[in-house]
Amino acid sequence: MGLSMLSLNRLAYSQDYKQVHADMIVVDGHNDVIYASIFQGKDIGQRLNSGATDIPRLKEGGVDVQVFAVWSDDAKWKAGAFAHANAQIDALEKMITTNAAEIALAKSTADIEAILKIGKIAAVIGVEGGNMIEGSIDNLVQLHGRGAKYLTLTWNYNVPWASCAAMESKKMDSKAKGLTDHGKAIIRKMNQLGMLVDLSHGGEQTFYDVLAVSNKPILVSHSNAHRLCPHFRNLKDEQLEALKKNGGVIGVNFYSGFLDPDYEKRLKKIYKKQFGKNADTTQSTWSMYEQLSKEAKYEADAPLSKLLDHIDYLVGKVGIDHIAVGSDFDGIESAPQGLNDVSKFPLLTKALLKRGYNKADIAKIMGLNFLRILKENEE
Known part of the structure; x- marks a missing residue:
């Protein structure tokens, strides 16, 4: 008995989304697998039974460019954070050397293009937390030299030169909010280096202070829409309007708690x-x-529809040219249903097609917008 017409249509659709996904450059702008696995001695060249990320699953998910976050808990690393950052980069480089047939370190958009041409995954470094430069512009320059393409200014604690969203959302002296003069000097140096300023985790005052100083488009690597989920890690409408004016990009975060206000209660x-x-x-x-x-x-x-709702909302606020992906895999415990590791990225493409997005727009969200601001910062 032959396949029914409905079955044939479903088969064609299934093949179509997979081909659409395979034809795109897929960039995930934020993943915590260094700290979660690589730094713990796990070989992500092999399929792991833990975590959300390894090279076999990155290949299954069609991920072409993976940003590896270098992270340290501010509370634990009040001293020695710069050395800790370098130790994580050492661990990443060792992993890349071990798996050189599959992955290579990219320090520029030109590197990314060259790596993708030979069919390897391009590994990009993002430093998550300004505590790791220990207030030193020289340390910032050294991390950039090792390949850091962005610095997330804060994590969940203030640094001496910038305030974070977690602290600003509590009772905090308004005079202590935002960037200090030294913080502004750090931003100017990042612009000069061609290093993206990442404002995920940044406080509202810090956000606006950066936009007043920066002469380059900024990144918000892994955050969502505050209107749909009122968490301090998400951007308010006014911030989204300012982001659009700046030409920057926001990468949607897959964390259920930043997508669905009912997650914790459920x-x-x-x-x-x-x-x-x-x-x-x-x-x-x-x-x-x-x-x-x-x-x-x-x-x-969270239902997968919640992630799509945030994408729809953000597109409505800032436009299709300003949305990217920053999954936060291995830095979160819960992702949308069915999208629980890096191998599942094609299902996001499938869901976006079902929502009515065309191939060109999906390609922008899944990678081209991130690559655009990376290049604009280098220029």
Whole structure:
């Protein structure tokens, strides 16, 4: 018995989205696999049974350019953070050398083009947290020399020269918010180096202070729309309007907690359902989520439609030329249903096609917009 017309249409559609995805340059602008796996001694050249990222799954997901975040917990690394950043870059370089047939380090957009031409994954470095330069412009220059293409100015704590969103969202002296004069000098130096200023995690005042100083388009590597999910890590409408005027780009974050305002409440309910009504829900969302069964985790994850809603909203606010992808894989415990590791990127292309986005627009979101501002910062 032959395939029905409906089955044939579904088969054609399935092949079509896979081909559309394969034909694009796919860039993920933020992934924490260095700290989560590589720095812990795991070989991501092999398929891992843990985490969201390894080279086999990057290839399955059609990821052409992966930004590897160099991260340190500000609270733990009050001293020695610069050395810690360099140690992570050492670990990344060792991994690349071990897997040289599959991946190569890119220090420029020209490098990216050359690496993609020979069929390898281009590895790009992003430093997540200004604490790692320890206030030193010389340290900034050294990290850039090692390949760092962006610096996320803060993580979840203030640095002496810039305030972060987590702290600004609490009671904080308004005079202490934003960039100091030294912070402004750091931004000017980044512009001069051709290094992207990343304002994910940055406080609102820091955000506007940077836009007043920077003469290059800025990046918000892994954040979403505050209007849809009012978390301090997401951008408010006024910030989105300023971002558009600057020519910058926002990379959508896959974290359920930044996509769906009901995520934490739902997670606690599911946790109690699995472990009993007296289960401890004061622990971190990460800790609760990791204890759940596979089925319960899926139930807790944000629906994929929530990610698409954020993309729709951001496109409406800033336009198709200003949206990218910054998954935050291996830095988050929960991603949208079905999009739980780097091998699943083609499903985002499929979902965007279903939402009515054309191939050219999807190609911009999935990679071209990120590459554009990378190049504009280098010029």
